[in-house]
Amino acid sequence: MRVVLAGGGTAGHIEPALALADALRRIDPDTQITCLGTERGLETRLVPQRGYQLALIPPVPLPRTLTPQLLTVPGRLRGAINAAAGILDQAQADILVGFGGYVATPGYLAARKRKIPIIVHEANPKPGLANKLGARFTEHVAVAHADTPLPNARVVGIPLRREIATLDRLAMGDKARSYFGLMPDLPTLLIFGGSQGARSLNRAAVAAAPAFRQAGIQVLHIVGPKNNEEPEPASGGPQYVTIPYCDRMDLAYAAADMAMCRAGAMTCAELTAVGLPAVYVPLPHGNGEQRLNAEPVVAGGGGLLVDDAELSPDWIVHNLLPVLADPARVAAMSEAAARLGRRDADDALARMVYEVVGAGQR
Structure with missing residues (x-):
């Protein structure tokens, strides 16, 4: 299985992505993992430290809510989407799992463009703009809080380091x-x-x-x-x-x-x-x-x-x-x-990845 993870910027986005990567590798050591990131985020240090491939796209910070500010970034966003689509092509991705933050937005849009299945993971009670957008493109949404206002939400918790x-x-x-x-x-x-x-x-x-x-x-x-x-x-x-x-x-x-x-x-x-x-x-x-x-x-x-x-x-x-x-x-x-607390969110999200990929291959 070939999985692309979009969770860059802060440790709150990167660590759950890496915990999922570890869980997928425990199930199948041959799972191919590619992490999307930018040169500005902590992922430039954390992802290589954990032994995973990091692919960089241009950073396009977006406002946290749907505001007219979004109209000021279409050019840069288009470039980031194209870069993310190229990475999905190169990885021959079976699925994209996004964890929010400004790395996830181009990832979601690129995956939709390539008709690649998407899972959205939201760690906070209030979802950010990227995950609000991503949740419009998929029925597969994982959350940490039962009252997170996203459609089709399934409570799995937050994947943690083993x-x-x-x-x-x-x-x-x-x-x-x-x-x-x-x-x-x-x-x-x-x-x-x-x-x-x-x-x-x-x-x-x-x-x-x-x-x-x-x-x-x-x-x-x-x-x-x-x-x-x-x-x-x-x-x-x-x-x-x-x-x-x-x-x-x-x-x-x-x-x-x-x-x-x-x-x-x-x-x-x-x-x-x-x-x-x-x-x-x-x-x-x-x-x-x-x-x-x-x-x-x-x-x-x-x-x-x-x-x-x-x-x-x-x-x-x-x-x-x-x-x-x-x-x-x-x-x-x-x-x-x-x-x-929940100790098994990494395995729960990994099972969700297998479910979605398996359903798409039938």
């Missing part, structure tokens, strides 16, 4: 804490803000470092490569470990009892899959999709929610520290988070 989807946090806990230089028997908070860190999370957490130590809580804080926030060193007591970047998030999750983080779709999917409760601090930009990602987890008892503007050392002291000091509550939140 090291996350198969993680046993309890079994790996001691090894993970040792890996980061943490004590094996203290309540542990993981703080991260995505690949670049998050300044508001960093400032609030570092300012609360003395309170964490006084409460007997150790911290693993991924500050981001461009940030230099770090608490004053203290002799003895719980550790406050800061690192610029972490390429072993499976171990970071295993080391922690709770997290404090943004609420991107991938973050929420990973934390619920591994059963790690969190304080979600939605990014205060965009169309509010991060809050929508976190709200079902919080409503189900698997986390807390705080606005970015309200996050402060005082909020941490009065709202987060009492939770971390209550092991029974943390355990209950962990179980609640795990009930909301």
Whole structure:
């Protein structure tokens, strides 16, 4: 089978595409995978690292909603569609699977032009323009949220890396804490803000470092490569470990009892899959999709929610520290988070690919 994946730009589009690629290769190691991308996106690094072929098309950023701005890009879009169609031809694609973002739009239009079956995967409760468009061209739509307003939607979840989807946090806990230089028997908070860190999370957490130590809580804080926030060193007591970047998030999750983080779709999917409760601090930009990602987890008892503007050392002291000091509550939140998670979305989406291709070949 020959599959073209359109999921470039951000890790939220690329990682589910690569997780699907891995699942397809587990079923049949001879599956041919081609990833569409542009020279601007993270795919230029992430796709080759995972051993998959990357084919580049011209970047054509589009507005997030249907607006008159669309009329300003037809020429560039036409070039990107033609480039994507050429890649589909070269790959002799049996199917195109799109994950949204501006790489997906030319992919959908090119696949429609070539009469190649399309699957749309939407990770967010509010679909973006690319997937709204793609969903018009196919009956095969996979979503992570039951109330995502796309036609013919089938809930499959978000495909995750196997090291996350198969993680046993309890079994790996001691090894993970040792890996980061943490004590094996203290309540542990993981703080991260995505690949670049998050300044508001960093400032609030570092300012609360003395309170964490006084409460007997150790911290693993991924500050981001461009940030230099770090608490004053203290002799003895719980550790406050800061690192610029972490390429072993499976171990970071295993080391922690709770997290404090943004609420991107991938973050929420990973934390619920591994059963790690969190304080979600939605990014205060965009169309509010991060809050929508976190709200079902919080409503189900698997986390807390705080606005970015309200996050402060005082909020941490009065709202987060009492939770971390209550092991029974943390355990209950962990179980609640795990009930909301899904570990098999990669296999579910792979089965969907086989269904669609098989139906087209009959």
